[in-house]
Amino acid sequence: MGALSEEQKAKFWEDGFLVIEDVVDGSSLKNMRNEFADWVEESRTHSESYGTIVDGRPRFDLEPGHNADLPALRRVNAPVEVSDAYYHAMFDSKMADCVADLIGPNVKFHHSKINSKLPGGQTEVKWHQDFPFTPHSNDDLVTALLMIDEVTEENGPLEVLPGSHKGDIHGLWHNGVFTGAVAEDIATQSQSKAVTCIGKAGSVCLMHTRLLHGSTSNLSALPRTLFICVYSAEDAIPCSPNPVPTKFQGLMVRGERTNKVRSMDFQIELPQLPTTASFFDQQANDEASHGPA
Numbered sequence: 001m002g003a004l005s006e007e008q009k010a011k012f013w014e015d016g017f018l019v020i021e022d023v024v025d026g027s028s029l030k031n032m033r034n035e036f037a038d039w040v041e042e043s044r045t046h047s048e049s050y051g052t053i054v055d056g057r058p059r060f061d062l063e064p065g066h067n068a069d070l071p072a073l074r075r076v077n078a079p080v081e082v083s084d085a086y087y088h089a090m091f092d093s094k095m096a097d098c099v100a101d102l103i104g105p106n107v108k109f110h111h112s113k114i115n116s117k118l119p120g121g122q123t124e125v126k127w128h129q130d131f132p133f134t135p136h137s138n139d140d141l142v143t144a145l146l147m148i149d150e151v152t153e154e155n156g157p158l159e160v161l162p163g164s165h166k167g168d169i170h171g172l173w174h175n176g177v178f179t180g181a182v183a184e185d186i187a188t189q190s191q192s193k194a195v196t197c198i199g200k201a202g203s204v205c206l207m208h209t210r211l212l213h214g215s216t217s218n219l220s221a222l223p224r225t226l227f228i229c230v231y232s233a234e235d236a237i238p239c240s241p242n243p244v245p246t247k248f249q250g251l252m253v254r255g256e257r258t259n260k261v262r263s264m265d266f267q268i269e270l271p272q273l274p275t276t277a278s279f280f281d282q283q284a285n286d287e288a289s290h291g292p293a
């Protein structure tokens with residue numbers, strides 16, 4: 001039997017997202033939480049983003065205003081390269097089984113990251129779709145957002161626009177600037193009909209790569225840590241370099257390699273690769289792209 005029921009699969013394809021509880025066991029979750037707590041402790045000793053991923057950019061991304069007393073570690077790039085606990089959640093868990101039920105049987109890994117919103121931090125995510133960041137020959141890609149902490153209405157949950165994966169692919173370039181965010185009118189419309197994805201720790205939100213989504217800052221005293229893994233069908237071939245490159249890109253997670261390419265008919269503006277630790281700096285260009293008010 002698969003990890004998802006027929007009803008759950010149908011709901012995913014209808015809405016573009018699905019929340020499933022208990023995709024990792026309690027001890028794995030504890031290991032991931034402890035590992036992240038250690039990284040936050042270590043971040044207190046740094047004043048700039050640090051560590052390196054395979055292309056030389058920082059692994060640990062600090063929010064502006066971060067300091068030893070109020071650490072604001074907002075992103076860990078490619079945690080699966082430095083943590084067994086995160087690697088196993090990406091590879092061995094029910095989370096990967098669920099993804100295989102949606103876009104399998106042959107599924108490969110693309111990239112991973114942790115997005116963290118510590119209490120007191122300002123991090124927010126502007127509305128966007130993931131596909132224009134990671135265009136492939138077809139759109140059988142799932143972003144799996146695993147809740148390491150409980151996600152509530154107050155701690156900056158993911159917000160999505162149900163059904164938007166069936167609509168247009170929205171540009172992320174505005175006035176010649178790659179902002180990593182959709183145009184203001186699309187964002188406003190999306191926000192007005194947004195649904196929050198909340199759940200207890202150990203739940204995953206499985207999201208179609210074309211679903212419009214964003215999130216606001218953490219207004220609570222509780223952390224919000226999401227482990228985000230992007231998987232694709234094996235016959236979806238990347239059209240641009242990986243924004244979070246990893247030695248594990250292309251690792252077969254389920255099924256087998258066919259060495260085929262499957263394509264769909266679409267046009268897209270290629271993304272700009274980040275030159276700093278993460279896309280948060282690209283999204284900060286959004287204000288600049290609107291020019292003077």
Ligand SMILES: O=C(O)CCC(=O)C(=O)O
Pocket residue numbers: 115125130156157158213214215226228
């Ligand atoms: O951290 C979040 O709330 C959303 C993450 C996201 O949209 C992304 O990393 O593409």
